[in-house]
Every structure is written in structure tokens, then in C-alpha cells.
Amino acid sequence: xxxxxxxxxxxxxxxxxxxxxxxxxxxxxxxxxxxxxxxxxxxxxxxxxxxxxxxxxxxxxxxxxxxxxxxxxxxxxxxxxxxxxxxxxxxxxxxxxxxxxxxxxxxxxxxxxxxxxxxxxxxxxxxxxxxxxxxxxxxxxxxxxxxxxxxxxxxxxxxxxxxxxxxxxxxxxxxxxxxxxxxxxxxxxxxxxxxxxxxxxxxxxxxxxxxxxxxxxxxxxxxxxxxxxxxxxxxxxxxxxxxxxxxxxxxxxxxxxxxxxxxxxxxxxxxxxxxxxxxxxxxxxxxxxxxxxxxxxxxxxxxxxxxxxxxxxxxxxxxxxxxxxxxxxxxxxxxxxxxxxxxxxxxxxxxxxxxxxxxxxxxxxxxxxxxxxxxxxxxxxxxxxxxxxxxxxxxxxxxxxxxxxxxxxxxxxxxxxxxxxxxxxxxxxxxxxxxxxxxxxxxxxxxxxxxxxxxxxxxxxxxxxxxxxxxxxxxxxxxxxxxxxxxxxxxxxxxxxxxxxxxxxxxxxxxxxxxxxxxxxxxxxxxxxxxxxxxxxxxxxxxxxxxxxxxxxxxxxxxxxxxxxxxxxxxxxxxxxxxxxxxxxxxxxxxxxxxxxxxxxxxxxxxxxxxxxxxxxxxxxxxxxxxxxxxxxxxxxxxxxxxxxxxxxxxxxxxxxxxxxxxxxxxxxxxxxxxxxxxxxxxxxxxxxxxxxxxxxxxxxxxxxxxxxxxxxxxxxxxxxxxxxxxxxxxxxxxxxxxxxxxxxxxxxxxxxxxxxxxxxxxxxxxxxxxxxxxxxxxxxxxxxxxxxxxxxxxxxxxxxxxxxxxxxxxxxxxxxxxxxxxxxxxxxxxxxxxxxxxxxxxxxxxxxxxxxxxxxxxxxxxxxxxxxxxxxxxxxxxxxxxxxxxxxxxxxxxxxxxxxxxxxxxxxxxxxxxxxxxxxxxxxxxxxxxxxxxxx
Numbered sequence: 001x002x003x004x005x006x007x008x009x010x011x012x013x014x015x016x017x018x019x020x021x022x023x024x025x026x027x028x029x030x031x032x033x034x035x036x037x038x039x040x041x042x043x044x045x046x047x048x049x050x051x052x053x054x055x056x057x058x059x060x061x062x063x064x065x066x067x068x069x070x071x072x073x074x075x076x077x078x079x080x081x082x083x084x085x086x087x088x089x090x091x092x093x094x095x096x097x098x099x100x101x102x103x104x105x106x107x108x109x110x111x112x113x114x115x116x117x118x119x120x121x122x123x124x125x126x127x128x129x130x131x132x133x134x135x136x137x138x139x140x141x142x143x144x145x146x147x148x149x150x151x152x153x154x155x156x157x158x159x160x161x162x163x164x165x166x167x168x169x170x171x172x173x174x175x176x177x178x179x180x181x182x183x184x185x186x187x188x189x190x191x192x193x194x195x196x197x198x199x200x201x202x203x204x205x206x207x208x209x210x211x212x213x214x215x216x217x218x219x220x221x222x223x224x225x226x227x228x229x230x231x232x233x234x235x236x237x238x239x240x241x242x243x244x245x246x247x248x249x250x251x252x253x254x255x256x257x258x259x260x261x262x263x264x265x266x267x268x269x270x271x272x273x274x275x276x277x278x279x280x281x282x283x284x285x286x287x288x289x290x291x292x293x294x295x296x297x298x299x300x301x302x303x304x305x306x307x308x309x310x311x312x313x314x315x316x317x318x319x320x321x322x323x324x325x326x327x328x329x330x331x332x333x334x335x336x337x338x339x340x341x342x343x344x345x346x347x348x349x350x351x352x353x354x355x356x357x358x359x360x361x362x363x364x365x366x367x368x369x370x371x372x373x374x375x376x377x378x379x380x381x382x383x384x385x386x387x388x389x390x391x392x393x394x395x396x397x398x399x400x401x402x403x404x405x406x407x408x409x410x411x412x413x414x415x416x417x418x419x420x421x422x423x424x425x426x427x428x429x430x431x432x433x434x435x436x437x438x439x440x441x442x443x444x445x446x447x448x449x450x451x452x453x454x455x456x457x458x459x460x461x462x463x464x465x466x467x468x469x470x471x472x473x474x475x476x477x478x479x480x481x482x483x484x485x486x487x488x489x490x491x492x493x494x495x496x497x498x499x500x501x502x503x504x505x506x507x508x509x510x511x512x513x514x515x516x517x518x519x520x521x522x523x524x525x526x527x528x529x530x531x532x533x534x535x536x537x538x539x540x541x542x543x544x545x546x547x548x549x550x551x552x553x554x555x556x557x558x559x560x561x562x563x564x565x566x567x568x569x570x571x572x573x574x575x576x577x578x579x580x581x582x583x584x585x586x587x588x589x590x591x592x593x594x595x596x597x598x599x600x601x602x603x604x605x606x607x608x609x610x611x612x613x614x615x616x617x618x619x620x621x622x623x624x625x626x627x628x629x630x631x632x633x634x635x636x637x638x639x640x641x642x643x644x645x646x647x648x649x650x651x652x653x654x655x656x657x658x659x660x661x662x663x664x665x666x667x668x669x670x671x672x673x674x675x676x677x678x679x680x681x682x683x684x685x686x687x688x689x690x691x692x693x694x695x696x697x698x699x700x701x702x703x704x705x706x707x708x709x710x711x712x713x714x715x716x717x718x719x720x721x722x723x724x725x726x727x728x729x730x731x732x733x734x735x736x737x738x739x740x741x742x743x744x745x746x747x748x749x750x751x752x753x754x755x756x757x758x759x760x761x762x763x764x765x766x767x768x769x770x771x772x773x774x775x776x777x778x779x780x781x782x783x784x785x786x787x788x789x790x791x792x793x794x795x796x797x798x799x800x801x802x803x804x805x806x807x808x809x810x811x812x813x814x815x816x817x818x819x820x821x822x823x824x825x826x827x828x829x830x831x832x833x834x835x836x837x838x839x840x841x842x843x844x845x846x847x848x849x850x851x852x853x854x855x856x857x858x859x860x861x862x863x864x865x866x867x868x869x870x871x872x873x874x875x876x877x878x879x880x881x882x883x884x885x886x887x888x889x890x891x892x893x894x895x896x897x898x899x900x901x902x903x904x905x906x907x908x909x910x911x912x913x914x915x916x917x918x919x920x921x922x923x924x925x926x927x928x929x930x931x932x933x934x935x936x937x
Contacts, residue, residue: 008046009199010192011039017183018043021162022050022132029153029163031138031175034185036251036324037221040166043185044134047164051132056162057125058132063140064280065326069390070354071382072100074145078133079118082125089124093117110603111144115151122152122161130160137323138165139173143389150178170251187218196220201227221322222254228307251324258328261306272297273308274333274341276318277326278359279348295348339363354378361397369407372398376411391415413502416449444502447471451509456611459651459687461517468510469529475503476533507533507541508579515548515582515731516651518690523549523729540579547583550729555768559587566592574604578615586731588769590623591805595899605643614643614652621659625666626771628807628844629877633663654683658695665702666808668847673703694720694732701739706848710746717743723752724759734765734772738812741779754783770802771809778813787824811840815853827860834860843879874915881908882916886924 008015021030032040048058061078079101086097096109096117109117122131138146153163166185167175188196193213197204204212204227216222262270279295297318303309308325309318320326330338342363349355357378360371375398379391395415402408451468454460507530514526530537530545543561546554565572565580566589572580581597584590597616605613617640624633637660644652661676677696684692697719704713717740721733737760744753757779766773774797781793794817797803803810818833838853874882877898884894891902891909898905909921916924 008042009196010188011043014043014183014185015046018047018164019050021164022047022054022056024162027156027159027161029156029165029180031178031180031182032164032166032185033169033182034166035169035187035219037219037254037322038185038187039220040185041136042220044136044164044166048132048134051130051162054130056130056132058134060134060136063135063137063142065140065323066278066280066358068140068142069358069393070142071144071390072142072148074135074141075118075148076101076145078135078145078149079121082121085121085125089117089120093120097121110600110605111147111151112602115148115155118148118152119155119159123159126160131162133161133163135163135165138167138175139171140323141173141175143174146174146178150174150180153178153180188220188223189218193218193220193223197223197227200224219254221324225254225257225307255324255328255331258308258322258325259332261308262325262329262332265302265306265308269300269302270329270333271337271341272300273303273329274337275345276320277329278338278341278362279345279355295345339365353381357394361394361401364401366401367403368401369403372401372403372407372411375401376414379414413448444471444475444506448502448505448509451513455509455513455516456649456651459516459654459684459689461513461522461688465510465513465517465522465525468506468513469525472503472506472510472529472533475506476536503533503536504538504541507537508544511541511544511548516689516691518692518694518730519688520727520729540576544579544583547586550731551586551768552726552734552763552765553728555587556764558583559589559769562587563589563592566596569593569596574600574609574612574616578612578619581616581619585619585622586769588626588771588806590619591627594620594623598899610643610647611649611652614640614647614649617643618652618655618659621656625659625663627805628880630663630667630845631875632877634660637663650683651689654680654689654692655695658684658692658699661699662695662702665699665706667845668706668849670703670707670848673699677703691731694730698732698736698739701736701743705739705742706846708848708852710743713739714743714747714749723749724755726759726763734760734763734768737765737772737779738775738809741782742812742816745782750783753779754785757783770800771806774800774803774806774813775809778809778816781813782816782820790820807840808844808846811837811844811846811849811853814840815849815856819856822856822860831857831860839879843874845875874912878908878912878915881905882912882924882928885909885921886928 017030021028032043034040044060048060051058059078059081061074063074067073083097083101086094093116096114099109100114125131135141135149138149141149149163149165153165156163165175165180167173187193190213193216197209197212197216200223201209208227212223212226215226262273265273275295276297297309300309300318304311304318308321310321311317312319333341339362342359346356346359346363349359353374357375361375364371375394379394379398382390382394392415395411399408399411399415402411447467447470451464454464510526510529514523517523527545527549530541543558546558547562551558562580562583566584569577569580577593577596577600581590581593584593597620601613601616601620604610604616617636621633621636621640624630624636637656641653641656641660644650644656657676658680661673661680664670664673664676677699680692680696684696697716701713701716701720704710704716717736720736721727721730721740723740723744726733737756740756741753744750744756757776760772760776760779765776777793777797777800781790781797784790784793794813797810797813798817814833814837818830818837821833822830834853834857838850838857841850841853880898881894884897885891889897891905894900894905895902900908912924
């Protein structure tokens with residue numbers, strides 16, 4: 001048998017790089033990048049030989065174009081020789097591999113989660129001998145596998161594992177942005193090219209030698225293949241034609257050269273080559289493949305003799321001499337020949353759902369409901385494993401093969417639904433339009449796609465509300481039968497939807513549009529329409545309607561169901577989690593959702609559901625702002641803004657800017673807050689996006705308060721709601737209660753301030769949410785004329801069981817209390833309120849409020865103590881960790897409360913010790929006790 005060998009001529013610099021790479025004492029990754037045929041595979045083989053001499057275990061894999069749409073096909077090929085070691089890993093890591101490779105139903109892991117699992121597996125497998133992973137033709141690796149390889153490659157330092165990848169320069173791939181070190185592989189220099197040609201063909205005639213060197217341009221594959229072609233007088237491709245194709249890239253010319261050899265084979269051998277090429281068989285790298293996953297070519301010795309195939313010395317299997325041979329085989333086959341080969345391969349892979357579906361999709365021409373069902377099942381499988389974009393492709397093909405329009409529309413609607421959640425709104429709209437009945441202009445599914453695009457890309461709430469309302473009315477007026485028929489045409493991604501699913505999707509979208517409008521007339525129209533639907537509206541939709549619209553009027557008794565849902569978030573679809581998360585935000589219980597959001601947000605962003613991931617980032621940021629983690633909130637907000645801008649979601653981009661404006665205002669960054677506020681207002685106000693203009697006005701009020709401009713703060717606050725009332729369906733009306741009260745008091749509008757505090761009490765705000773309860777008691781205390789009432793209300797605020805979850809509001813109330821006590825009871829009595837207020841503002845980074853609290857503290861006649869200054873140097877997160885540690889909690893227990901790893905908690909504590917002038921955990925309580933404020937845990 002002939003083995004695959006190639007003399008290494010030249011490449012001294014590249015060989016030196018590879019020697020250093022293989023012999024390096026630490027793990028690392030390297031990408032070889034060059035054109036087809038330039039010798040990347042030979043360099044990989046050279047590295048493999050070096051590694052084996054060093055005692056490494058070498059595992060080879062190859063990307064194949066035929067498998068580039070199969071999620072994790074490449075990773076499975078790479079890791080298959082190591083999967084026996086999975087049994088030695090912990091349960092959680094095994095579950096990750098089961099979800100990706102084992103067909104076990106569950107949430108698809110994020111790139112980070114799977115990457116960490118792969119690193120664990122590699123570390124376990126490399127305990128005895130170092131590993132070298134070689135990947136040829138990385139440009140054909142499926143996106144899911146390439147992302148994981150990039151993640152792993154960036155984190156190999158300090159491990160006994162190395163990753164070497166080759167990619168072509170003329171084909172884009174995920175490795176282009178993987179941020180891995182690269183080694184460019186150029187064509188051979190003239191002298192080296194001549195040496196290689198003379199070594200392989202010492203008897204070549206002078207004229208042909210000159211022609212080959214000119215034509216090959218230093219490409220090793222061309223240098224080795226062209227002489228045989230020129231010597232073949234039977235070829236129908238004259239040498240002068242090959243030389244004269246100046247505008248045609250060399251790889252395409254070589255592919256045409258291989259085509260002349262393929263044409264000379266008999267039909268049976270060409271059929272074998274075609275099935276091997278279409279199934280990804282015959283990788284020329286010696287890659288370890290998963291047994292039974294690729295077609296094994298047979299009786300193809302004539303192709304070996306023609307220089308198209310080689311024979312693996314280790315296995316005896318036929319392998320393509322070069323990927324260009326594989327491409328030439330496919331291109332030379334007729335459409336009927338390709339379809340026949342795909343049909344045979346579908347039978348070969350009848351036990352592998354996704355491979356069978358891939359071949360059936362290519363083999364089938366006429367509508368076939370059985371094939372469409374298989375493609376639909378494959379799409380569901382891909383979705384569960386994180387292959388959302390592959391699912392869109394399979395669902396679209398399933399729709400094309402559907403035997404009736406109902407099934408075709410349903411599958412296109414499925415594809416559109418997944419595409420929309422992958423932030424591909426334009427594709428979603430095109431898919432839905434393709435599913436319309438001939439001659440019709442709208443369907444419920446098309447309304448969904450059009451409205452998604454109009455809302456999220458351009459912030460259009462006016463026309464989208466009319467369109468979605470009309471679609472709902474049409475379903476309502478058609479009765480239950482119409483709802484059932486259309487519902488069946490818009491199934492969810494996993495399995496069949498309930499008949500009312502399309503109506504539910506329309507209702508949820510209508511609620512989202514109404515929320516962004518923030519307009520009373522729009523919301524009243526929405527509520528009226530939902531009331532007319534009766535039992536067709538689900539309980540969840542009614543819950544979202546109550547919380548998203550106006551918690552002051554409709555939020556009573558809804559916190560219980562939202563908290564109950566928080567206990568079962570892993571069982572919900574990601575978009576359903578975000579819907580409950582929005583409800584939780586309006587009820588100020590988002591902290592119960594945040595651990596799950598942080599756990600899955602990267603998965604959503606990395607597995608294709610970008611829109612859902614961006615909503616999760618907004619919700620994480622809002623909770624970080626609420627609990628005082630402002631530096632982290634800044635990072636989250638900027639990440640959300642970058643993603644929204646990248647994907648053209650202008651609405652989400654404006655929403656991110658609005659939240660960043662609020663954060664800047666809280667931190668006393670008045671200029672930045674006003675710039676962002678103006679940008680949001682200029683975009684949102686003309687579009688009637690009251691939700692965003694209210695956030696902008698809220699940021700304006702907070703920034704003005706921070707800088708002491710109370711008149712401006714008052715004007716911004718009354719732009720949201722008038723004193724003594726809470727404007728219906730203005731969700732910031734209740735949230736800005738303290739802003740309006742404080743601004744009114746400082747501008748002499750004492751009666752308006754009192755009226756507003758009483759309105760909050762009478763509206764029952766303390767019963768709706770913990771934050772609203774805290775600030776209502778604070779507002780009542782600030783505006784009370786009677787000292788006994790003021791004392792009672794301040795005490796209620798300070799003793800509120802959730803007060804510590806809202807440190808900024810609590811500090812404002814303590815500051816106001818301290819100021820009042822100083823005027824009534826004297827300076828000494830005020831310090832117990834002013835000191836913790838000043839410290840809290842400093843930890844948060846609320847610059848304007850910090851200065852105000854310091855001024856009040858100086859007015860008591862006592863400057864801040866040294867211990868106070870030390871505590872003020874801690875960030876909010878460091879202080880919270882210190883408090884919990886002083887209360888006796890372990891690092892693990894602290895981590896569970898704050899959603900951090902024990903190692904991160906430990907790192908924070910070691911930064912805290914020098915700031916407090918202590919050297920041990922045991923000294924924490926004494927250090928914190930000097931201010932009389934140790935957290936109660």
C-alpha cells in the first residue's frame with residue numbers, strides 16, 4: 001500500500017517554529033494559514049512526527065465541507081479517541097458531553113461551559129502523556145466546534161496540551177476571529193521550488209520544467225501535480241490553456257486538472273468517489289474518525305493509480321489526495337448522480353438522524369412529507385444541542401418538501417421564529433413571506449415577523465400595534481377553529497405547539513409593543529382586546545399584561561406567581577425566562593432570576609439566540625444597578641450596547657444607552673448622563689417610545705439631584721408624573737417617587753412633596769414590591785410634619801427585610817434621616833445615620849451624593865474617623881463580602897449569595913485585608929465593628 005508522504009524541502013523557518021511549538025514546556029495553540037496546496041498538511045505531519053518523538057499522544061482531525069452544517073461533528077471527531085475518559089469526570093461535566101454527543105435531552109451548553117468541559121477532559125487524558133491535537137482544513141469545521149476549539153486554544157497555557165490548526169486563506173472561518181497565534185505559510189521561494197521539483201522529477205525536460213515552475217508559482221501541490229499532467233498527452237486540457245488562465249486562482253486551476261483524471265475513471269469508481277466526497281470520507285490527514293460515521297470507499301485502486309486517492313498505511317482506507325480532489329469529484333457529477341449518491345448515503349446513515357436528514361434533503365426533489373418530518377426532527381435535535389442556525393436551514397428545506405401549504409407555512413414559521421431569536425430578523429421576515437398563501441398579503445406568522453423587525457430594528461410601536469391588534473382580531477372573529485388552524489401553522493421549535501401558540505405569540509408581542517409605547521391609550525386598547533379574547537388568553541399572558549403595564553394598578557398579588565416561576569426557570573424556554581424576568585423587574589424581585597440569567601446568557605448569545613441574550617443582559621444590568629454592583633453593571637450595559645449595535649437592533653441599543661444614562665447619573669457622571677439622555681430622547685421621542693423617554697427623564701432627574709440642581713430635577717420628575725398621582729401606564733412614575741419628593745422639598749414645594757408621599761401610601765405601593773415599600777416609607781418620613789411619624793417611617797424603612805438589597809435608596813433615606821435628626825436632636829445623634837450613609841455612597845461610587853453626605857457629616861463637628869475612611873476605600877462588592885465573612889459565612893456560602901465562585905470571594909478578601917489594615921479573616925469583625933455596622937447574616 002502507498003502511504004502519504006512528502007519530502008520537506010525548504011521551510012526552515014516554519015520547521016524551527018514547529019520544533020519550538022512542540023517542545024514548549026507549556027500548552028499553547030497555533031494556526032497555520034495559507035492557500036490550498038501550499039503545504040500546510042505536510043507541516044502538520046512534520047509536527048506530528050516531532051511530537052511522537054517527544055513522547056506525545058497525537059490526535060488528528062480534519063474539517064470536511066460536507067459536515068460543516070452538522071453541529072459539533074468536528075468536535076466529536078476530535079474528542080472521540082478520548083471519550084472513554086469522560087467516565088472519570090464529575091457528574092456535571094459528563095452531563096455536558098451527554099447533552100452534546102449522547103443525545104440526552106437538555107439545555108444546550110454555552111461555548112464557555114462546553115469549552116471548560118473539554119479542557120477538563122483534555123487535562124484528564126493528558127495526565128500520563130502530553131497531547132498534541134492536529135486539525136487540518138479548519139475552515140470546514142462546523143461553527144459550533146470551531147468556537148469551542150477557539151475557546152480551548154486560548155486557555156491551554158500551563159497545561160500539557162497543544163493545538164495546531166491549518167486553515168485556508170481564501171475561505172472565511174470562525175478561526176479568523178479566534179484570537180489564536182498564527183504562522184503564515186507562503187509559497188516556496190524560487191530556489192526551494194526548483195529543488196522540490198528536481199527532487200521529485202529529476203528527469204523532467206527543460207521546457208516542461210520551466211513551464212511548471214512558472215505555472216506553480218511556488219505552490220508545492222502544483223509543483224508535484226503539473227508534471228504528470230503535462231506528460232499526459234491524452235489530456236483534453238492543453239498546457240497552454242492552464243498557463244493562460246491568468247485571472248483564475250491557482251486552486252481552481254488545480255481542481256480542473258484533477259477533473260481530467262476523474263473523467264478518465266470508469267463510472268463505478270466515480271460513483272465510489274462521489275459518495276466518499278459527499279459524505280466527508282477520505283480525509284488525507286490520517287485523522288482519527290468516529291467509526292461508522294463516514295462512508296468507506298471500496299474498489300478504487302484505479303483512482304490511486306491516477307493520483308486522486310492514497311491509501312492510509314495504518315488502516316488501509318482510501319483517502320483523497322487533497323481536498324481539491326474531493327471538490328472536483330462533486331463538481332464533475334451531474335445533478336442526478338449527486339442525488340442518487342445522497343439517497344444511498346441516507347440509507348447508510350439511517351440510524352444517524354442528522355446525517356440522514358442532510359443526505360435526504362439533497363436527494364429529494366419532489367414534495368415528500370416523510371422526508372420533511374425527518375428534517376423537522378433533525379432541526380429539533382440541532383436546537384437542543386445548540387445548532388440554531390442549522391435548524392433554520394433544515395426547517396426551510398422541510399418547508400420546501402412539504403406536501404401541503406399548511407405544513408409548509410408551519411415549518412417556515414418555525415424557521416422564522418428561530419431566526420428571529422438568532423437576531424436574523426430580515427431572514428425571519430423573508431421566511432414568513434415565503435410561506436404566504438398565493439395572492440394573500442398577510443398571515444399571522446408574517447405579521448409576527450414584520451412586527452418583530454419593525455419594532456426591534458426601528459422602534460416602530462405605532463404601526464406594529466395596529467398590525468398585531470388586527471391579526472389578533474382576525475383570529476378572534478374567526479372563532480376557535482381559526483385559532484386552531486393557524487396555531488398549527490406556527491409550531492414551536494421543539495415538537496408541535498399547542499393550537500393557540502400563534503395567538504399567544506401575537507399577544508406577547510402586543511404586550512411588548514404596548515410596554516415600549518408607555519402610552520395610556522395604547523395600553524387601554526390592548527387590555528380591551530385581551531378582555532374580548534376571554535379564555536383564549538393564557539394565565540401567563542395575563543400575568544405579563546398586569547406586570548408589564550402598570551404595577552401600581554394591576555400588579556397586586558402577582559409577586560407570588562413570579563417568585564414561584566423563579567424556582568422552575570431551567571424548565572422554561574429562554575424567551576419565557578426573559579418574559580418572567582421583565583415581570584420580576586417591575587416587581588423588584590429580579591434578584592431571584594439573576595443567578596439563572598447569568599448562568600445561561602452566554603449560552604444564548606453563543607448558540608444563536610442573540611435577541612434573547614440581549615434581553616437577559618438588560619435584566620442582569622438592571623439588577624446589578626439595584627444591588628449596588630455599578631462597575632459590573634457598566635460592563636454589562638456596554639456589552640449589551642455593542643451587541644445591539646452589531647446586530648442592528650436599534651431599539652435594544654437605545655435601551656442600553658438609557659440604562660447607561662441612569663447609571664452615569666447615579667455615579668455623578670453628569671456630563672455623560674446628559675449626553676446619553678439626549679441621544680436616547682432624540683431617537684425615542686419622535687417614535688412615541690414612552691418607555692425609553694421616561695428612562696431618559698429619570699436619568700435627567702437623578703443627574704440633576706446628584707449635581708444639586710433641584711429645580712431641573714423637579715422639572716424632569718414632573719415630566720414623568722405630576723405630584724400626588726401616578727400617571728397610568730408610566731412605569732417610571734412609581735420608581736421615581738424619591739426623586740420627585742426630594743426635588744420638591746429642596747425647591748420649597750413642601751405640599752407637593754407631602755401629597756406625593758401620601759399618594760404612594762394610598763396606592764398601596766408598599767404591598768407591591770420591596771423597593772416600592774422602602775422608598776414609600778422613606779418619602780413619608782421625609783415629608784412628615786410630626787416627628788413621631790417621621791421616626792416611625794424612618795424606622796420602617798431601615799428595618800425593611802429587603803432594605804440591604806437596595807443600598808442606594810437606603811443610603812438616601814439614612815442621609816435624609818440624619819439631616820432631620822441633626823436639626824431636631826443635635827449633631828451627635830445624627831452621626832449614627834450620616835456615617836453609614838456616607839460610607840454607602842462612597843462604596844457605590846455615587847460622587848455627588850458622597851460629597852453631600854460628607855458635608856452633612858462635617859456639619860456635625862466631627863470629621864470622618866480613620867476607620868470610616870478605610871471602609872470607604874472598599875468597593876460595594878468588597879464591603880458586602882467583608883460583611884458576610886465577618887458574620888461567619890464561608891467563602892462557598894458567600895459565593896452562593898453573591899453568585900461568585902469561592903475563588904473569586906477569596907481574591908476579594910485578600911484585597912480587603914490591606915485596605916482595612918488587617919492580616920487575617922479573624923480581624924474582620926473588629927475592623928467593621930469600629931463603625932458599629934456589621935452585617936446581619
